[in-house]
Amino acid sequence: MDWLTEILKAALLTVVVFTYLAVVTAMIGVYLERKISGWIQARLGPKHVGPQGLLQTVADTVKLLQKEHITPRQADVLIFNAAPIMVAVAGLLDWVVIPFGRIGERVLVVRDLNIGVLYFAAMASLTVIGILAGGWSSNNKYALLGGLRSASQMVSYEIPLALGILWVAMIAGTLSTVGIVQAQAQQGGWFLFKLPQLDYAGAPFGILAALTFLTAATAEVNRVPFDLPEAESELVAGYFAEYTGMRFALFQLGEYAEAFAMAALAAIMFLGGWLEPNLPAWLWITLGLAAVLVVVLLLITGASRDLLIRPILILAVLGAALCVVMFFGVQAGRSPVLPSPVWFLTKMFALVFFLIWMRWTYPRLRLDQLLNLSWKVLLPVGLLNLLITGFLITVVRAP
Amino acid sequence: MGELAAFIILACVTLIPAVVVVTSGNIVRSALSLIPTFLGVTGLYILLHAEFVAGIQILIYAGAITVLILFVIMLTAGGTGTRIRQVNEQVPLGAMAAVWLGFLILLVIFRTRWPYTATPAPQYNVASIGTAFLTDYVLIFEVTSLVLLVSLIGAIIVARREE
Numbered sequence: 029m030d031w032l033t034e035i036l037k038a039a040l041l042t043v044v045v046f047t048y049l050a051v052v053t054a055m056i057g058v059y060l061e062r063k064i065s066g067w068i069q070a071r072l073g074p075k076h077v078g079p080q081g082l083l084q085t086v087a088d089t090v091k092l093l094q095k096e097h098i099t100p101r102q103a104d105v106l107i108f109n110a111a112p113i114m115v116a117v118a119g120l121l122d123w124v125v126i127p128f129g130r131i132g133e134r135v136l137v138v139r140d141l142n143i144g145v146l147y148f149a150a151m152a153s154l155t156v157i158g159i160l161a162g163g164w165s166s167n168n169k170y171a172l173l174g175g176l177r178s179a180s181q182m183v184s185y186e187i188p189l190a191l192g193i194l195w196v197a198m199i200a201g202t203l204s205t206v207g208i209v210q211a212q213a214q215q216g217g218w219f220l221f222k223l224p225q226l227d228y229a230g231a232p233f234g235i236l237a238a239l240t241f242l243t244a245a246t247a248e249v250n251r252v253p254f255d256l257p258e259a260e261s262e263l264v265a266g267y268f269a270e271y272t273g274m275r276f277a278l279f280q281l282g283e284y285a286e287a288f289a290m291a292a293l294a295a296i297m298f299l300g301g302w303l304e305p306n307l308p309a310w311l312w313i314t315l316g317l318a319a320v321l322v323v324v325l326l327l328i329t330g331a332s333r334d335l336l337i338r339p340i341l342i343l344a345v346l347g348a349a350l351c352v353v354m355f356f357g358v359q360a361g362r363s364p365v366l367p368s369p370v371w372f373l374t375k376m377f378a379l380v381f382f383l384i385w386m387r388w389t390y391p392r393l394r395l396d397q398l399l400n401l402s403w404k405v406l407l408p409v410g411l412l413n414l415l416i417t418g419f420l421i422t423v424v425r426a427p
Numbered sequence: 428m429g430e431l432a433a434f435i436i437l438a439c440v441t442l443i444p445a446v447v448v449v450t451s452g453n454i455v456r457s458a459l460s461l462i463p464t465f466l467g468v469t470g471l472y473i474l475l476h477a478e479f480v481a482g483i484q485i486l487i488y489a490g491a492i493t494v495l496i497l498f499v500i501m502l503t504a505g506g507t508g509t510r511i512r513q514v515n516e517q518v519p520l521g522a523m524a525a526v527w528l529g530f531l532i533l534l535v536i537f538r539t540r541w542p543y544t545a546t547p548a549p550q551y552n553v554a555s556i557g558t559a560f561l562t563d564y565v566l567i568f569e570v571t572s573l574v575l576l577v578s579l580i581g582a583i584i585v586a587r588r589e590e
Binding site for chain 1: 429430433453455459462479482483485489490491495498501552553
């Protein structure tokens, strides 16, 4: 009955991952998105439900659950109903290979596949089918246009995305996500700044690869500046224009699950996943003091009353607290000061913040600009980066 | 036991949508039915411990080729209507070809003497696939790359002429 326990385990883990996705990515993701967009547009954002509007997304979810399911007349009912589930399941499956951290010797990952990042890319590419199917089956011009745009965009950007993943796989010598983190632990530095053989001279290549990957990932999850499939000003809401209630929420869930998964994968590949930054104590205290200085300056000048400045204050306070904890931890001689899942989540949320920041700062690209960026910039840059890094690593031998 | 059950389930997942692909009157449904078929084949690969091929199967077939087919269908006029009917006029010819192929496959299955002792699975990972491509099969690999390059250039030339 070995396989029976395996099936039970898989079912249980599905429930756990789905709950995590619904709570952390969809609810906190939507809340952060609204708060940060409010900050960038000098508004307050959600404020009334719960302290600082924290329960706003819970209220929204309850509202969405009560809404009627409307299937448009002349829609292809079967495909129309299946499409949101496809998107949500593809987003869910991304998380199978994401390691959250390590407790003792055990890595917190649903399954450490030996084709980890390849599996991730494959699952990410499945989302587009749900989007196309939803767009087509709605029997609506705007939805169809959204679906078509999404298809052309995703097929183009999958290649730079795969090149970014390939770069990391080449450096780490493995496709497994856990293996990639362990390779970074072994060389004692993130792939963003440090490569084997090249040491810190490899930083430009790492940063270039990370930028290529993040740009392609943003396009792959249809976020601004690459949100043509759901451009509100042109297509109403794009491919999910006809969806109501929980089906609409499932599309949103899939989208946020995928965006968070991309951030998580970038954290694993370039920022060392669950590893703790290995900095000396004086550097920590310098960083902490710098953050405190920012806080004091903002408080003295009274700039913190400005809506646009206030979040910087919050970020500086959080950074200062982290640096102080790390300083005392390193002084006390504890080797991992904070538990590894904390580091993983910190890095992931930092990247999520970066994604949200980009979304509310840049205008949308035109379709031809979008395709030019993929085929004429990201693809050559990714290929050349792969080639040159591979060449240097093969030629330069460790002293 | 578990393996047999998995095989039967995967075979059903592969075959039932495959029947829908060839019989459905709606061309978009046919194209969408390809996805469970490809996923079922992926499951069979995993059952055979060929994880890398399984990943590539999803990435290329389900994620790219089906999307391309759907994209082309939706771009063509008339393909977007839900009520369009696709009729296959070559059913007898196709059925004959299918029966002939099935007969051949059965013949091969019954003529082959299958070894009943399990041999250890060959070393199968990404590194060994890469090594095989660049040593034993380097000629096939290079020729395939050349074919892809030619088709790529051809596509660009065709697109240029339209301008």
